[in-house]
Structure formats: C-alpha cells, structure tokens
Amino acid sequence: MASSSKTITVVSSDGDEFEMTMKAAEQSKLITHMLDEFGVSDKVPLYNVNSETMAKVMEYCKKHADHEAAKEEDGGAAIGAGGEEELKKWDDEFLKVENGLLFNIILAANYLEIKSLLDSSCQAVADMIKGKTPEQIREIFNIKNDFTPEEEAKLRSENEWAFQED
Amino acid sequence: MDSHVPFLPRDIITNILKRLPVKFPIRFRCVCKDWKNLLKTPSFISAHLHHSQNQNPFLLFTRFNGDHTLFDLLDCSMQQLVEVQNVPVIEWVRDRLVSSCNGLLCFRIDPSLTSPPSFLLWNPAASEVRQVPGPLTDFDGLFFVGFGFNPILYDYQIVINYGTHFSREVKRVEVYSLSVGSWKEIEFDENLLEGISLRLESITVNGVIFWLASKQMMKGDDGDDDAHMIVSFNIAMEVFALIQIPVSDSPRLTVYEGKPALLVSTASENFKSFIDLWVMEEETGLSSKGMWTWNKKYTSDVFPCILSPLTIWRSQIVCNVVKPDELFPGTNREGMKDEPATFLYLFNLTTNELKMFPTGRLFPDDDIFNYCESLEPLDNRQVEEP
Numbered sequence: 001m002a003s004s005s006k007t008i009t010v011v012s013s014d015g016d017e018f019e020m021t022m023k024a025a026e027q028s029k030l031i032t033h034m035l036d037e038f039g040v041s042d043k044v045p046l047y048n049v050n051s052e053t054m055a056k057v058m059e060y061c062k063k064h065a066d067h068e069a070a071k072e073e074d075g076g077a078a079i080g081a082g083g084e085e086e087l088k089k090w091d092d093e094f095l096k097v098e099n100g101l102l103f104n105i106i107l108a109a110n111y112l113e114i115k116s117l118l119d120s121s122c123q124a125v126a127d128m129i130k131g132k133t134p135e136q137i138r139e140i141f142n143i144k145n146d147f148t149p150e151e152e153a154k155l156r157s158e159n160e161w162a163f164q165e166d
Numbered sequence: 167m168d169s170h171v172p173f174l175p176r177d178i179i180t181n182i183l184k185r186l187p188v189k190f191p192i193r194f195r196c197v198c199k200d201w202k203n204l205l206k207t208p209s210f211i212s213a214h215l216h217h218s219q220n221q222n223p224f225l226l227f228t229r230f231n232g233d234h235t236l237f238d239l240l241d242c243s244m245q246q247l248v249e250v251q252n253v254p255v256i257e258w259v260r261d262r263l264v265s266s267c268n269g270l271l272c273f274r275i276d277p278s279l280t281s282p283p284s285f286l287l288w289n290p291a292a293s294e295v296r297q298v299p300g301p302l303t304d305f306d307g308l309f310f311v312g313f314g315f316n317p318i319l320y321d322y323q324i325v326i327n328y329g330t331h332f333s334r335e336v337k338r339v340e341v342y343s344l345s346v347g348s349w350k351e352i353e354f355d356e357n358l359l360e361g362i363s364l365r366l367e368s369i370t371v372n373g374v375i376f377w378l379a380s381k382q383m384m385k386g387d388d389g390d391d392d393a394h395m396i397v398s399f400n401i402a403m404e405v406f407a408l409i410q411i412p413v414s415d416s417p418r419l420t421v422y423e424g425k426p427a428l429l430v431s432t433a434s435e436n437f438k439s440f441i442d443l444w445v446m447e448e449e450t451g452l453s454s455k456g457m458w459t460w461n462k463k464y465t466s467d468v469f470p471c472i473l474s475p476l477t478i479w480r481s482q483i484v485c486n487v488v489k490p491d492e493l494f495p496g497t498n499r500e501g502m503k504d505e506p507a508t509f510l511y512l513f514n515l516t517t518n519e520l521k522m523f524p525t526g527r528l529f530p531d532d533d534i535f536n537y538c539e540s541l542e543p544l545d546n547r548q549v550e551e552p
Contacts, residue, residue, distance in 0.1 A: 100170040126185035134197045142171050155196040162192040
C-alpha cells in the first residue's frame with residue numbers, strides 16, 4: 001500500500017477541485033496538518049486560494065515532490081549539484097508570471113506554509129524591485145502615496161545618496 | 167496603478183524587503199507612511215540583518231592612500247573588490263578599526279598614548295556616522311576596547327578595559343551605552359583577572375566580547391612559558407570569565423558559524439604547514455550556567471607552504487600564504503618584491519581545496535574584518551513598534 005499512490009482533493013475558493021498526491025501535499029505544512037487532524041477521505045477546503053493560483057501551486061508541489069522522490073531513489077547521490085541547479089532554473093521560469101499572480105502565489109505559499117515557494121517568490125519580487133524608484137514601487141504594489149509633497153521631499157533630502165543610480 | 171494585485175501584509179513586505187541591499191529600504195521609506203514605519207521597526211532591522219549575515223557576508227579591508235584610510239569590500243564568491251563610498255575622515259595611524267559588529271564599524275581614535283581613546287561609529291551601508299567622546303580620566307596606561315550588542319537593553323555598547331603599561335592587567339572597566347550616551351564605570355572581579363594580560367584585538371559573538379590573553383607562568387625573558395587563554399565579557403550581565411584554550415601557541419581568534427573559533431597554523435620542516443580549526447561550543451546539560459567546550463572541528467592536509475589564517479568567510483578559511491610558488495607554480499613573483507601580496511587564499515573545509523584568487527589591490531594582511539550590511543541605527547533606537 002504505497003502512500004505515494006494515494007491522492008487527496010483540495011478545493012479552491014472558486015469551488016474547483018484539484019487532485020494531488022500525498023507526496024505533493026506534504027510540501028505544504030498546512031495541508032499536512034489538516035490531513036493529520038481530519039483524515040484523507042474528505043476534500044480539503046482551501047478557500048483563501050483561487051483556482052488560477054491553486055493550479056500554479058499544484059504544479060510547484062508536484063515538481064518538488066518528484067524531485068525529492070528522484071533524490072531518494074538514487075540514494076541521494078545521483079541528483080547532485082546539477083540537479084539542484086536545474087530545479088532552481090525551473091523555479092525561476094515558473095515564477096515568470098504577471099505581478100497579480102505572483103503576489104497571489106506568495107500569499108498562497110504563506111497560507112499553505114510552503115517555505116521554499118515562499119522564499120523563491122519573495123526573492124523574485126525583491127529582484128524585480130531592486131533599483132526601482134518609489135513611484136514605480138507604488139505602481140507595482142498598488143500603494144497610495146499618503147505623504148504631502150513637502151514630507152516626501154524632506155525624506156528624500158535626508159538620504160539623497162540612496163536615490164542615486166548605482 | 168495596477169489594481170489587480172492583492173494587498174500584501176506586513177510580514178510579507180518584510181520578507182521581500184529584507185533581501186535588498188540597505189540602500190533600497192532607505193529609499194523606499196518615502197513610498198508611504200506604512201512602509202516608513204515598518205522599515206524603522208526593530209523587527210524589520212533584525213530580519214534584514216539576519217538575512218544579510220547569512221546570504222551576503224563580505225570581507226572588509228583597510229588601506230592607506232597616503233592621505234587617509236580607505237575601505238574595500240570583497241564578496242569572495244564574486245571575487246569583486248568594491249571600494250566603499252562616502253567614507254568619513256579616518257586617519258591611518260591615529261585611528262584604528264576595533265570591531266565590525268552587525269554592520270557597524272567601531273574605530274578607536276588615539277590622539278595620545280596617555281589618554282583614553284575617543285570613538286567613531288560608522289554604518290557604511292546606511293551612511294551614518296556617530297562620534298563618541300572618550301571617558302574623562304587621568305589613568306595612565308593601555309586601553310583594550312571591545313564593541314558589541316546588549317540584547318537585554320537592546321543597545322550597542324563600547325567597553326574599555328584599562329590596563330597598566332607593564333603588566334597589562336585590567337584595573338578598571340568602563341562601558342558606554344549608545345542609547346544612554348555616557349560612560350559608566352562597572353564593578354568587576356579583580357581577582358579573576360589578576361596577572362592576566364590582554365591583547366588588543368577582540369571579537370564579539372552574541373553579546374559577548376572575547377580577547378586573547380595570557381598569564382605569565384614564570385618570570386623569564388620571553389613569553390614562551392605564558393599560558394594562553396581567552397577573557398570574555400558578557401555585555402548584558404557585565405561579567406568577565408576566563409576560558410582556557412586547547413592550544414599553546416597564539417592563535418587567530420575568529421567566528422565560525424556564529425561561534426567563537428580559533429585558527430592555528432602549525433609549521434613543520436621544509437616550509438610545510440597545516441591548519442586546525444577549533445570551535446567553542448556551549449556544553450549542553452542540566453546546568454544552565456553555560457559551560458564551554460572546545461571542539462576540534464577540522465584539521466587540514468599538510469600544504470607545501472606556510473599558511474597564515476586570517477578569518478573565516480562562509481565556512482571557508484581565508485589565508486595568506488608564504489612561499490606560494492611551490493604550491494602554485496608560475497605565480498607572479500612580482501608580488502614578492504616591494505609590493506605586498508595581491509592574492510588571497512580560501513581554504514574550503516569540505517573539499518580540502520586551497521584556492522587562490524587575485525584581489526587586484528594591495529592590502530596589509532592584518533586588517534581584515536568580516537562585514538555585512540545592516541540598517542542598525544546609531545542613535546534613537548526604537549523600542550516600541552509604531
């Protein structure tokens with residue numbers, strides 16, 4: 001009775017159902033805890049995650065579960081540094097989505113407690129905003145500027161060097 | 167504005183911004199009031215520091231351009247030497263870098279040998295400087311300085327041990343707290359430190375300052391019969407302790423994976439040597455007093471050259487090497503004439519490999535410090551979350 005052949009069903013906020021293997025589900029600490037508490041027979045409601053985001057998260061969990069299984073099979077040795085680099089490249093491509101979806105992936109990874117996905121996706125945003133101006137940051141994060149022009153000018157003058165390009 | 171992006175809560179914003187070089191959290195303070203408040207909280211500064219220490223450690227070099235002191239940062243993985251900008255005026259002989267702790271550099275300024283030093287604190291990444299006047303005293307002796315973080319008062323402190331000229335015994339201790347802004351004398355166990363001579367260099371790990379020290383065992387002409395040890399000072403508890411060390415030669419004191427460590431190079435005949443790395447671990451057990459034990463973490467192979475260990479960078483040992491051409495045939499011998507070495511050597515503990523790489527600049531081999539960027543403020547330490 002291989003546990004890897006068992007699957008569970010999760011339900012998104014849009015009501016769509018997604019199937020995932022136990023190994024993929026183990027990528028998420030939250031799902032693992034819920035399964036421990038309530039058992040595997042019921043569908044797991046994840047009403048904080050919409051279907052578009054859920055599909056991406058499923059893809060991530062499956063990829064990382066397969067990678068882990070391959071590592072175990074080879075006795076841990078064969079994957080090596082090359083395998084880890086390949087996975088990192090896959091993660092980078094995987095996160096090349098528009099900002100709305102990327103932010104939702106971050107929120108989902110945070111809620112579902114998938115640490116590696118949370119780290120990668122936050123790093124992707126950090127890499128993207130490095131070097132940007134405050135105006136660009138407001139655009140990206142949909143933030144309203146609640147400083148008066150005088151207040152903002154004062155903040156800028158206090159650390160002018162920080163606003164210069166590298 | 168992109169109205170399709172969801173709102174990201176504070177802890178996520180922290181998780182993103184903590185990964186950026188200091189310049190950007192400073193720049194982004196003017197994005198909105200929420201971000202300005204968040205970026206100044208101790209929890210953000212701490213998260214940023216922690217990430218910076220683990221992901222982006224640097225080596226810091228000092229050099230003299232004939233006028234004043236300049237600073238270079240080396241990221242060994244990039245092998246790129248970057249000159250630090252916006253340097254405050256730091257004189258070469260009079261001013262000396264004492265400690266690099268959590269992104270803060272502490273310099274002692276000794277205008278004369280008979281009065282206590284004053285200090286300059288500098289956060290290079292945040293471009294912040296603070297002058298600290300020395301204590302007022304007429305003590306005529308030597309001053310052994312340490313600098314570190316007091317986790318109980320959430321405050322950085324400078325410690326001066328006053329030692330007599332001849333025996334270098336500690337006679338008086340004063341501490342300066344950045345938030346209080348003044349010196350105070352503290353009581354200490356004189357019996358504990360009797361006959362102990364401190365060295366000038368110190369390291370700080372987790373709120374404890376460590377000095378190498380020695381105790382003269384026999385009155386002789388040389389120091390060979392001296393016992394070597396470490397004197398530690400717990401900044402929060404204001405307590406000294408003596409720690410025996412497992413080596414008889416004077417080692418290099420450094421930090422390995424967040425713990426005090428000793429690097430010892432042992433030379434054998436024919437210009438060969440090997441390095442031992444000892445790490446100080448806290449003994450686990452029922453007693454909560456925290457007993458220390460030394461663990462010989464590593465012994466390298468014997469190399470056909472004299473290895474002179476300097477510090478640790480990302481779990482690799484940074485060394486100078488004397489007589490490198492036996493190990494690296496064809497090394498440019500120009501480096502051996504009037505100019506000091508322009509190469510550094512990294513010893514990888516996992517692969518047992520000694521890698522040489524050029525640093526492209528001249529540097530004296532003593533003044534290497536570990537450094538990482540941080541947002542630690544030099545004044546107005548915020549205690550409450552807004």
